[in-house]
Amino acid sequence: IEDPGGCDVFVALEVHGIDAAAPSPRWLARRVQLAGMRPISLAVDVTNYVMLELGQPVHGYDKARLRGPIVVRRARPGEKLVTLDGAARVLDPEDLLITDDRGPIGLAGVMGGAETEMSGATTSVVIEAAHFDPVVIARCARRHKLPSEASKRFERGIDPTISQVAARRVAELLVEHGGGRIAETATVVGTPKRPEPITIDAQLPSRVSGFAIGDDEAVDALRTVGCDTSLEGGRITATAAPWRPDLTDPSDLVEEVLRIVGYDRVPSVLPAAPAGRGWTKRQRLRRRVGLALAASGYVEALVSPFVGERDWAALGLGVDDVRRAALRLANPLSEEEPLLRTTLVPGLLRTLARNVSRGRTDLGLFELGSVFLPGVAGRPKAPSLGVDRAPTVDELKELEAALPDQPLHVAVAVTGSRGAAGWWGPARPSSWADAVEAAREIARALGVHVRVEAAQQALWHPGRCARVLLGDSVLGHAGELHPRVCTAYGVPPRTSVVELDLDALMQQAPDIVVAQRFSSYPVGKEDVALVVDSSVPTADVEAALREGAGALLESMRLFDVYTGEQAGEGKKSLAFSLRFRAPDRTLTDAEIKAARHGAVALAAQRFGAVQRG
Structure with missing residues (x-):
């Protein structure tokens, strides 16, 4: 292994003298098919079946097609590989490869190469079972747009201690149904990394959940999910099972405790209403x-x-x-x-x-x-803050200054x-x-x-x-x-x-919008049509009418705009409907006419408006 960061465990086990014509047993082919995979041959079906059975991807190479020792390394510039799907792929220096003396024979954890593919004539097989870095495999699969059953499992994390078991299981099934013999020893390179113990306060699950969880109950819950757990001095020390690479910090342990104890035990309590007016x-x-x-x-x-x-x-x-x-x-x-x-x-x-x-x-x-508006040029860059503490007042000001409008x-x-x-x-x-x-x-x-x-x-x-x-x-x-x-x-x-x-x-909005008082007295209606220059904004004419009509004007609506021959060249006719009403009395005709006249007079004074008709 030239890159222990990408592959920490590699197991190779040989099986010789397999009957190339031996078919897969019906029960095995049926189970593989029910899992959504196509039965191909005994050697291929067995590796797929063990992957489904144990969760450990396994790959087999035709021993007769290998040249020299197997090496795990990164790709070199210019290298290419034809994978099992028949596609010729240009390799990236970040790709992790399985190679022999001739070059690449497989994309590690993703797909094998066509050069060493097991066929109907294969009688000797080299079984590979390894543990690869999830991030390396995920990036490789996405880089080549090649999501395989193996890559999906590696990128989600597998048990690093099961590689030898998986290789031995494949070999035994091959010998049982295809004859042959298993090599006396397997090649094992690397040692699986053991999970680090995690220590938490025994009452942390209770504080997070909001209800009481006993210390022994928390310990039993962690043991249920496979953790090696001990309780001493009010603190729980747990070592995650090798098949649970997702358990890495105290929050993960608390989540597992709550999941096993049951979220249904979380009490339904209405939060107290905060003081103040509520919404801003x-x-x-x-x-x-x-x-x-x-x-x-x-x-x-x-x-x-x-x-x-x-x-x-x-x-x-x-x-x-x-x-x-x-x-x-x-x-x-x-x-x-x-x-x-x-x-x-x-x-x-x-x-x-x-x-x-x-x-x-x-x-x-x-x-x-x-x-989102960038605003002025030269806006300061946002500071990079950690999550181990709350930001200071000055740091918050720096963040706010860096934000766009x-x-x-x-x-x-x-x-x-x-x-x-x-x-x-x-x-x-x-x-x-x-x-x-x-x-x-x-x-x-x-x-x-x-x-x-x-x-x-x-x-x-x-x-x-x-x-x-x-x-x-x-x-x-x-x-x-x-x-x-x-x-x-x-x-x-x-x-x-x-x-x-x-x-x-x-x-500009007031805190409280005061509704107009509703008047029970009759409304007086007047229509007015004014001819003005086409360049005069209608909104300005409307504003002049409102101002000239005074407080008696209840509402006004533009209901017609005419720009034809009768209005004159460069002119337009604007027709408005005016409604007048007083809050305390019935308006007389004289009051309505006076308000209407005041509106028309101010429009005439400001814009030279001429009344039609």
């Missing part, structure tokens, strides 16, 4: 937004936070778009999605497309989740129809207005007033996009997706999306 303000506001969107007919989706470069291309983001500056994972789950998202839209669109492909064509989804965003995607069709008529198709209304619904849930004005932004349709503002700050955008984006993600045309910075909204 941020948690309450987040839940309020989720409930408001759910009440509006949207379904919450939990989406993976990983994206890839292909998403930036699908969204049509420019090379200088700040959303392209994403953090790259050191060990991504998928090479196609190695980045942390800077926007919620890609994942939400993939979820929408998956639902549409399964027949859900009328659907509205929303997500509340964090995005992670603002909470909310996104809504809607496609198909809103509502259901029936005898009352067809369903209303969704539009960009639904995305804008979702933004307003989010703001209303938080008790914040936002403005909406026309804009252009990558991934939205150039003429059907609006920016959502809180004061002068842009919270996000809403509107109909660009047709190119719909095609890239496989969602229906005219799908609409809104994404807002929820953290920025919540910072």
Whole structure:
């Protein structure tokens, strides 16, 4: 053994004079077949059967095809091996090999080589039973994409003391059913490593589980799983059985004790409610937004936070778009999605497309989740901390300084129809207005007033996009997706999306949203149509009308936009429905007319609005 780190025990035992034509006994072939393996020949079936019986993978070589002694070593640059599946494999220097004088004859613990394969003419066999390092075998099997029955067992850990028993069992079965004789001595190289004893406080299982477990009961439980156990001075010393390589520390022993004693003995105790108001303000506001969107007919989706470069291309983001500056994972789950998202839209669109492909064509989804922004350049590197102690205050500050900004965003995607069709008529198709209304619904849930004005932004349709503002700050955008984006993600045309910075909204949200007092007095309704320049934002006209109407204005709704010949070139007509009501009296016609006149007058003063009709 040239690499004792990769192989600490190697056993070789020869059997000569086997009847090459001897078939496998029916009981053995049947058991191998029931285990999901194909019967091949006596020699092969016996090695497979012993592996299933004892858990020790065993391999056999045709003695006539071997040249010189068997050596266990790492691969050398440029070496190749044709394995039993007929594939020619280029070996990596990290691969552990079984070799003879001619070169590699097998990938240790994974698969043997075709050069020394046992065949129907084999009469002399060299039986190999060894103990290999689990990590080495696992990496080799994944490197060559070759998961075998042997590698699956080695990488999970086997009993290092059973190699000689397994080799002898194979030899005896071969002689019993195929004749021949066993060599007088076996070649045994290396000594199996014995597990180190582990000492724990006898009351540790009780402290971890929360209920009383006697010292003797804990000792008996460990003996049940094969541990050599002693109790002295309130401390338990246990040496794990060689077939339990997973028992390496006190936590493993506690887990075994609880498993044997029974998890059903853990008492069901309700935790005491902590003092204080419970949820933080941020948690309450987040839940309020989720409930408001759910009440509006949207379904919450939990989406993976990983994206890839292909998403930036699908969204049509420019090379200088700040959303392209994403953090790259050191060990991504998928090479196609190695980045942390800077926007919620890609994942939400993939979820929408998956639902549409399964027949859900009328659907509205929303997500509340964090995005990850690298922030300023030169961010400090996160310190590497141990797990043996709690971090200090300074270490926590260093960790926080190294973290990227992670603002909470909310996104809504809607496609198909809103509502259901029936005898009352067809369903209303969704539009960009639904995305804008979702933004307003989010703001209303938080008790914040936002403005909406026309804009252009990558991934939205150039003429059907609006920016959502809180004061002068842009919270996000809403509107109909660009047709190119719909095609890239496989969602229906005219799908609409809104994404807002929820953290920025919540910072301005009051602790308590005061509901408006409901008035029992009649409402006064007035409609007004104003002609303004096409360049004037509708939101600004609406704001002027609200301000001019005063406190008597209960609500206002834009119900028509006209840009035809009658409005004039470069003009548009905006029609609003105004509702007036007082909390303490019935409004007179004069009061309603005065409020309406004040609204129109202020719009005319600011934007040159002219009343139609």
